[in-house]
Amino acid sequence: MSKIDLAIEGFPSRQPTTAAIQRNVRLWLCLLLAAADMAALAIGFVLGLRASGVPLVFADLWQPLGGGMVVYGIVAFHNQAFNPVCLTQLTPSLRNAALALAGTLLIFLLTLFSLKATGQLSRLGISSGIICSVTLLVVQRLFIVRAVQRNFSDNLFAQLMIIDGGVIPDDVSGMVIVDAEAAGIKADLDDPYMLHRLGTLLRDFDRVVISCPGDRKTDWAQMLKGGNILGEIIVPELDSMAPLAVQNHRGVSTLVVARGPLNLANRAQKRLLDIAITVPLLIALAPLMIAVAIAIRLDSAGPVFFKQERIGRGNRLFHILKFRSMRVEQCDAAGASSTRRDDNRITRVGAFIRKTSIDELPQLINVLLGEMSLVGPRPHALGSTAEEQLFWQVDRQYWHRHALKPGITGLAQIRGFRGATETRRDILNRVEADLEYLHGWSLTRDIAILIGTFSVLVHRNAY
Structure with a gap:
């Protein structure tokens, strides 16, 4: 018996049928994804052509479209559009x-221009076909992923966890668990046969997770780097x-522990939406706001107006504006005392504008x-508490x-999470809700x- 045979003698191995089934399932699902893409493109163009009145028997149209589908298949395969990751x-x-x-x-249009064939095709038909195809492509991919x-x-993926004196996570569902000591595996970079033993175990898996003490993490990391597998510690x-x-x-080496959630393009979109809605709203609501101010x-x-310090983006303070709804001498600048039902600090006008959320309009x-x-x-007052604890003392993720x-308004508000924090x-x-x-x-x-906010402008917790 060779040293290689001795290295894997009595070695636990994953049942090959299980790994084979998972690989076959992934393969068939990837083929299904490719077929669904082609079907979405074909059906989309048929619908687009029918909608624009182009005869479906127009022979000069189907030849370039068929070629375009072949090109899409090649480009999509090269662009990892049929990768197993796209399934989940x-x-x-x-x-x-x-x-x-x-x-x-892009290739399709460049080809048409180079062959001077653009005049032979219906631009309305092509445009309609593209719109329908994109819509169907998105819908079917959403359906398949879900x-x-x-x-x-x-x-869908074969997963292995090797326990080498480390902790066992609470959730190990779908994973094969191997005790390193019982299996005769250790992180020994000086033993080629030990590396072979590990490689033999890993060959049927897509992902391996190692649980070990801190002094062995470096050696395990070195062993996994050549394992041709997604390895984690x-x-x-x-x-x-x-x-x-x-x-x-x-x-x-540095750990990235924070980054802005929105890139420049996303921030620009969000700001444009704010301005596009806020300016017309302020103009339209000006008479109402003037009437409320007089009342x-x-x-x-x-x-x-009632001004109060609140925590804004980047944990920087700013002064929020509201219509004053309480008597001046009883206003709570720090927000330490949550408003209660039948709160005697609230004025008659204040009760109405709070119940209808009109008091929030100056925040525009x-x-x-x-x-x-x-x-x-939603920004909170610095002194806001829940069960006599400041908000950030209840959950440190509050700062995130x-x-x-x-x-x-926000996701929490349309879900009904507003009012006093008792x-x-x-x-x-x-x-x-905010982190989600x-x-x-x-x-x-x-x-x-924004649309959902209209249904909660008047809410049982608004007082």
């Missing part, structure tokens, strides 16, 4: 498919920092000044929500939240 993650799936389609259209996530979850001591990535700064002055002595000025956004995490501009759960609900919004921001979601 929507963003790379849509991004890679969109880039492949854009490249195909279906794969629901039916396969993590079982559990580092529980980093949990408190929640690192996003590892980078290198001037020759020194406040007639109802009680004091200024029309904050939006215009760039201190706030129409949609974002300030990576975005605060908003007049319990810890009241603020935890808000923080969880922060990590899943999109312009369409902002628009959806």
Whole structure:
């Protein structure tokens, strides 16, 4: 028996049928994704041509379209649009498919221009076909990703966890667990046969996770680098920092623990939406705001506006504007005391404008000044508490929500999380919703939240 045979004698191995089934499932799903893309392109162009009145028997049209589909298949394959990752993650799936389609259209148009064939094709038909194809492409990829996530979850990839004296995570579902000591595996960089033993174990897996003490992490990392596999090492001591990535700064490894949630283009889109809505709103609501200001002055002595320090983007303070709804001598500048039902500090006009959320209208000025956004995490007063604890003492993730501009409305508000914070759960609900919004921001979601706000302008918790 050779040394190689001795190295793997009595060695636990993954059942080959399980790994083969997972590989076959991935292959067939990738082929299904490719076929669905081709079907979306074909059906999209048929619908577009029918809608524009172009005869489907027009022979000069189908030849270039057929060639375009072949080009798309090649470009998409090269652009990783049929990669297994695209089966489980929507963003790379849509991004890679969109880039492949854009490249195909560019090649298609350049070819038509070079052959001087543009006059022979219906521009309306081609434009309609492109729009329908893109729509169907997005819909079918969304459907496939959701279906794969629901039916396969993590079982689409073969996963291995090696325990070498480290902790065992609570959730190891779908993973094969191997005890390193029992299997005779150790992180020994001086033993080629030990590396062979590890490589034999890893060959049927797509991902391996190592749990080991700190003094063995470096050796395990070196062993995995040549394993031709996605290798990870559990580092529980980093949990408190929640690192996003590892980078290198001037020759020194650094942990990336924070980055702005929106890039420049996204910030520009959000700001344009704010300005496009805020300016017309201020003009349209000016008579109402003037009437409210007069009513406040007639109802009680004091200024029309109530200014209060709030925490804005980047944890920087700003003064939020509201219509004053309380008597001046009883206003709570620090916000330490939450407003209660039948609060005797609230004026008659104040009760009405609070219940209808009219008191929030001056914050449109904050939006215009760039201190706030129409949609974002609601800014809180510095002294706000829940069960006699400041908000950031209840959950340290409270500070994470300030990576975005605060908003007049937000995801938490349309879910009904507003009003007094009497319990810890009241603020935890808000923080969880704000972090969900922060990590899943999109312009369409902002628009959806603005539309949803109309249904909660008058709310049982608004008082």
